[in-house]
Amino acid sequence: MCYIRDHMQWSNEEEEAARKKVKENSAVQVLLEEQVKFEREASKYWNIFYKIHKNKFFKDRNWLLREFPEILSFDQKTEEKARESSWDHVKNSATNCFSRMYCPNVPEEKSHYVKSSGSSEGQSKTESDFSNLDSEKHKKGPMKTELFPGSNASFRILEVGCGAGNSVFPILNTLQNSPESFLYCCDFASGAVELVKSHSSYRAAQCFAFVHDVCDDGLPYPFPDGILDVILLVFVLSSIHPDRMQDVVNRLSNLLKPGGMLLFRDYGRYDKTQLRFKKGRCLSENFYVRGDGTRAYFFTKGEVHSMFCKASLDEKQNLVDHRLQVNRKKQVKMHRVWVQGKFQKPLHQTQNSSNMVSTLLSQD
Known part of the structure; x- marks a missing residue:
């Protein structure tokens, strides 16, 4: 039987043991020609991975909205709060029934979805045909010279490295009553993208x-x-070569609108996954290749800060999440370490320039 304890701090002895283990498993590195092969054929290894495991390997990330409420648009956040408030009213009314032996008519909870459901249906008809310029929205606003998927949306999300959709579908389930929102998702493994598009919950309208x-x-x-x-x-x-990470983050920063948020979560230094690697699987410092050819890097909080600030993003959150998994039966303790951050594109260029200057000064 396993249990998990959150926000655990390591003792000096535990941290030293982890550092020693990493030093041991990185003493022998993969030959350079092999490293080139893993880089060149990265998509091939991930395609094989999804061909074998399909959508059964990872669990759905139902924790996303708890950690990243920024995924919801402002209107949807307001609606969620209103729905919670209405549900509280329903529960209070039901409680009062027993105390007063009388209960007024309480509207069914589904009535709060009537307006949204109608909007969602209308959005489906609009988004399914990107060439339709006769909608009321286009008549009232300026004519768009070029249409693209999601061009009619007012709130747009991109998930990079969507895999088989373990984030996509929890997000889509949340967005189904938010027709103004649109989700893009991409992966460089074509097999993963096909798994997403063939899923019963995939909606091309959104x-x-x-x-x-x-x-x-x-x-x-x-x-x-x-x-x-x-x-x-x-x-x-973490699956990208360290030498290419900064360029990737810079490019993603360009996709954000002013005020847009980049939400990050990945492996932290000395996570149990890093400690489990055997000798001969290390590609470079803190960068490893698994037996199936896929790769993993393990970050520090400082590295994450530096990378996103260099991409002209303002740090709103940057923390190390320590968790302890204990298998009581096997008497094994395993530390999970993740780095989580939220980084915002400045609203004005002056903020942008100031942020870059402060970052450079901190490095001197």
């Missing part, structure tokens, strides 16, 4: 899944720069 290699700076996205409200980068950057 989601666009596409194959994309974020390391290819010359490869255009299916939408313009500067239009995204949120970018989700969860357990993805």
Whole structure:
């Protein structure tokens, strides 16, 4: 039987043991020619991974909204609060029934969805045909010279490295009553994208899944720069070669609109995954290759800060999440370590310049 304890701090002895283990398992590195092969054929290894495991390997990330409420648009946050308030009213009314032996008519909870459901249906008809310029929205506003998936949306999210959709579908389930929101999701493994598009919960009216290699700076996205409200980068950057990470983050920063948020979560230094690697699996410092050819890097809080600030983003959150997993039966303790951050694109260029100057000064 396993149990988990959150926000655990390591003792000096535990941290020293982890440091020693990493030093041991990185003493022998993979040959350079092999490293080149893993880099060149990265998409091949991930395609094999999804061909074998399909959508059964990872669990749905139902924790996303708890950690990243920024995924919701302002209107949807307001609606969620109103719904919670209405539900509290329903519960209070039901409680009063027993105390007063009388209960007034309480509207059914589903009545709060009537307006949203109608809007969602209308959005489906609009988004399914990007060439339709006769909607009321286009008649009232300026004519768009170029349409793209999600061009009619007012709140846009991109998930980078969507895999089989373990973030996509929890998000889509939340957005189904928010027709103004649109979700883009991409992966460079075509097999993963096909799994997303073939899923029964995939809705082309509110989601666009596409194959994309974020390391290819010359490869255009299916939408313009500067239009995204949120970018989700969860357990993805760690699979990219450290030498290419900064360029990837810089490019993603360009996709955000002023005030847009990049939400990050990934492996932290000395996570149990890093400690489990055997000798001969290390590619470079804190960067490893698994037996199936996929790779993983393990970050520090400082590295994350430096990378996103260099991309001209303001740090709103940057923390190390320590958790302890204990298998009582086997008497084994395992430390999980993740780094989580929220980084915002400045509203004005002056803020942007000031942020860059302060970052450079801190490095001197």
